[in-house]
Amino acid sequence: MKYQSRTTGSSKRDQILDAAERAILQKGVSATTIEELISEVGVSKNGFFYHFQDKTEMIEAILDRNLEIDKAWFADLISRSQEVYKDPLEQFLAFLELLAEEMSGMPEGHPGCMTTACCYQDRLLNNSVRQVASDILLQWRKISLEQLNRIAANHPASFDVDLEELADMLPALIDGSIIFSRVVVDQSILPRQIRLYRKIIKNTFECAVL
Structure with a gap:
């Protein structure tokens, strides 16, 4: 993404x-x-x-490259948040704020998500391409879920919540916001939605931080 x-x-x-x-x-x-x-x-x-070999192999190469870019990006944002905070909740909230800031820093807004663009026409793609696209989205779940599990081990949730569903909420709102912002021509939607998710996380786990 x-x-x-x-x-x-x-x-x-x-x-x-x-x-x-x-x-x-x-x-x-x-x-x-x-x-x-x-x-x-x-x-x-x-x-x-x-x-x-063909256009499909080229698309797979694009997605493979995006997967590696995202891995490095996540690692950098998480590392930066962990340098400042020790508490896992504070770290994840800082990670989300950094994410929102980076999305805000695109002068013409986010141009779109390759994973989403390919999934819309998945009949044109083979199983290998679909697997890479799946890996990109599941990587978001994995990273978010790891952070949420660390948070839940230290902070009680204010209500019964499925952490995997909470983790899936982040890539779902990002992809949806990218489409929404492009259609209505409002670049502020994506960072605002990330910050709303940040508030949800903060309110879900009872700890007044940041």
């Missing part, structure tokens, strides 16, 4: 992936053609097929 466009200094392979990601986020998988990508990047058709 982190959007990171690579530009100068990247390989032709990365340039193709960058161009494809931009095009897919703008108009979808089926409307993105190999011809337009090789024209934009300045490679031959043989040059494209040197890097990718």
Whole structure:
């Protein structure tokens, strides 16, 4: 879900992936053609097929790259929150605030989620691509659930709550907010929803912090 466009200094392979990601986020998988990508990047058709067997393999490469970007992003945000706070609840609240700040820092708003864009046209994709897309979303669940389990071990919940469902709420509201904000042209929706989730977490576990 982190959007990171690579530009100068990247390989032709990365340039193709960058161009494809931009095009897919703008108009979808089926409307993105190999011809337009090789024209934009300045490679031959043989040059494209040197890097990718077909468009589906290219999409899998984009998602694989996004999975690694997200892993590094999560690790950085969690590390930054843990440097400041010792309590797991305070750390997760700080993580969510950092997340909201980064989403607010995109001048034109979040351009979209590749996972969501691909899932809309999953009939065009093979099982391998669907698995990578699933791994990206399940990574959000894993990280959030790990943090919530640590919180629950130290702070009583104010009501009976399923921690896995609470963990799933974060990627669900982020993907939904990306779509909502683009449709109504309101870039503030995504960071506001993350901060609302932060309030829910804070109120769920009885501890007056931050």
